[in-house]
Every structure is written in C-alpha cells, then in structure tokens.
Amino acid sequence: MKIGIVGAAGRMGRMLLAAVATEDGAHVAGGTEAAGHPDMGRDLGELVGSDAIGVALTSDARALFAACDAIIDFTVPAATAAHAQLAADTGTVLVIGTTGLDAAQQGVIAAAGQKAALVQAANYSVGVNLVLGLVEQAARILPDAYDIEVLEMHHHHKVDAPSGTALALGEAAAAGRGVTLGDVADKVRDGITGARKRGDIGFATLRGGDVVGDHTVMFAGTGERIEITHKAASREIFAAGAVRAAIWAGTQKPGLYSMKDVLGF
Numbered sequence: 001m002k003i004g005i006v007g008a009a010g011r012m013g014r015m016l017l018a019a020v021a022t023e024d025g026a027h028v029a030g031g032t033e034a035a036g037h038p039d040m041g042r043d044l045g046e047l048v049g050s051d052a053i054g055v056a057l058t059s060d061a062r063a064l065f066a067a068c069d070a071i072i073d074f075t076v077p078a079a080t081a082a083h084a085q086l087a088a089d090t091g092t093v094l095v096i097g098t099t100g101l102d103a104a105q106q107g108v109i110a111a112a113g114q115k116a117a118l119v120q121a122a123n124y125s126v127g128v129n130l131v132l133g134l135v136e137q138a139a140r141i142l143p144d145a146y147d148i149e150v151l152e153m154h155h156h157h158k159v160d161a162p163s164g165t166a167l168a169l170g171e172a173a174a175a176g177r178g179v180t181l182g183d184v185a186d187k188v189r190d191g192i193t194g195a196r197k198r199g200d201i202g203f204a205t206l207r208g209g210d211v212v213g214d215h216t217v218m219f220a221g222t223g224e225r226i227e228i229t230h231k232a233a234s235r236e237i238f239a240a241g242a243v244r245a246a247i248w249a250g251t252q253k254p255g256l257y258s259m260k261d262v263l264g265f
C-alpha cells in the first residue's frame with residue numbers, strides 16, 4: 001500500500017513516517033508540508049534520522065493524493081478540510097487525526113465520506129478506544145447524582161482545548177446518560193459561577209511540559225468517586241493505530257468510519 005503523510009515534518013508526521021516504514025506491505029510514497037516549511041525538499045527518510053528513501057518533502061497535496069492509496073493527516077483543521085475535499089475528488093483513503101475542527105470543516109469531512117473511505121478519530125490508541133466504551137457504560141449505570149468531570153493534560157505546544165479526546169470522552173459519557181453533550185457541557189469556569197448544575201459534564205484543561213496526553217473521567221458521587229484514567233507515554237501508539245486504520249480502510253467502501261470500526265469494538 002502506498003501511504004502519503006501530510007504534515008510530515010510535524011510531531012505526529014515524523015512518528016507516522018517511522019511507523020509506515022516498519023509496516024510490511026506498506027511504504028511511504030510521499031509527504032507534504034505547508035508551503036515555505038524549512039524542511040521542504042528534504043528526503044523523508046533523512047527527516048526522521050533514517051536512510052534516504054528517495055522521496056522528498058513537497059507542498060503539492062493534490063499530486064500526493066493522486067499518487068497514493070491512502071493519506072494520513074495529523075495537521076491543522078483548515079488543511080484537513082482541504083485534504084478531505086481532495087480525498088473526495090480522487091477517491092483516496094484518508095485517515096484523520098487532526099482535532100479542533102469547527103462545524104463547517106466537519107461538514108466537508110462528512111460529505112467526503114460519500115465519495116471515499118475516511119477514518120476519523122480524536123485518538124488512535126487502542127487503550128483510549130477501550131476507555132470510551134468503559135465511560136459510556138459507567139455513565140449508563142450511574143445516576144446523575146454522580147457528577148461527571150473530564151480532566152486532561154497535554155504538552156505546552158497544544159493549540160486546542162479541551163482536547164479532542166476529552167471531548168470524545170464527554171460525548172461517550174453523554175451517550176451513556178442519553179443526553180446531548182452540547183446541552184450539558186461546562187467547559188469554562190471562572191469567577192462566581194454558582195453551584196454546579198446536576199447533570200452537567202464538566203471539563204478541566206491542564207497544559208505543560210512534554211505530556212503526550214493524560215485523560216481522566218471522574219464520576220463524583222456522595223461518599224465515593226470513580227476515576228477512569230488513560231495515560232499516553234509515547235506518540236507511537238497514535239501512529240501505529242493510524243497506520244492500522246489506513247490499511248483497514250483500504251478494503252472498505254466509501255464512508256466515514258471511526259477507530260471503533262477499525263478495532264471491531
């Protein structure tokens with residue numbers, strides 16, 4: 001399988017280049033970066049400290065989509081929406097890891113799912129996808145006297161908050177309770193906020209250092225507290241999951257799939 005990496009010089013992009021290189025039956029067929037990136041023209045193998053593979057970093061996404069069976073995208077929301085349109089135009093598999101998309105960008109992705117096989121997940125680790133199921137189950141069992149709070153911490157470079165994974169955990173809790181997250185989410189607390197509203201799902205965001213991604217969902221009742229925690233120690237888990245998703249999607253009909261579909265959960 002010919003796999004292309006957009007945003008190839010980013011933190012996740014470099015992980016993905018390395019992950020594809022170790023996969024039997026797949027190879028890196030190209031990579032792009034935003035125009036003007038300082039690594040433009042560099043060999044993609046050398047970019048990750050390996051031997052040269054004879055493929056240079058470019059800014060031509062259209063040519064990359066035309067040349068590849070699957071593209072993996074951990075970039076920025078505006079670029080991801082443009083890439084989803086290219087996936088629709090070319091029928092190329094697209095695996096989306098970018099978080100922080102707005103409703104219009106999400107609409108472009110949903111429409112592209114009519115024309116090509118797309119996988120989108122806020123988190124490509126097996127563990128987080130298991131935790132999503134556990135959180136939904138706990139929220140279904142526990143009454144709303146148990147206050148749900150989602151706590152996350154990430155490295156100081158992260159630009160969106162709460163994290164896509166925290167929001168996905170909130171969605172899972174809301175689904176378990178049979179409510180819509182948008183109706184009960186409490187994402188910012190500052191000053192005289194008043195008492196906590198029963199049934200709300202609260203979020204707290206920490207940023208600092210090189211934390212890859214910590215998430216805890218708390219169910220705080222009277223006299224007891226249940227906490228479900230996932231800690232990512234390396235970005236390799238996301239890269240491995242995204243490559244697995246690309247290979248899986250290569251055999252699927254057009255559609256917008258989730259990591260749960262890939263894992264068969």
Ligand code: NAD
Pocket residue numbers: 006007008009010011012013032033034035037074075076079096097098099100121122123124125164238
């Ligand atoms: P990063 O800033 O290190 O990398 C993003 C790269 O995209 C940069 O190198 C940037 O130059 C490049 N880029 C921007 N516009 C582009 C364009 N038009 N074409 C090609 N490349 C372009 O960020 P990161 O830490 O690698 O994270 C990237 C995204 O992935 C974020 O939204 C983050 O939240 C998300 N993420 C998701 C998961 C997951 O499992 N779903 C895991 C980790 C990170």
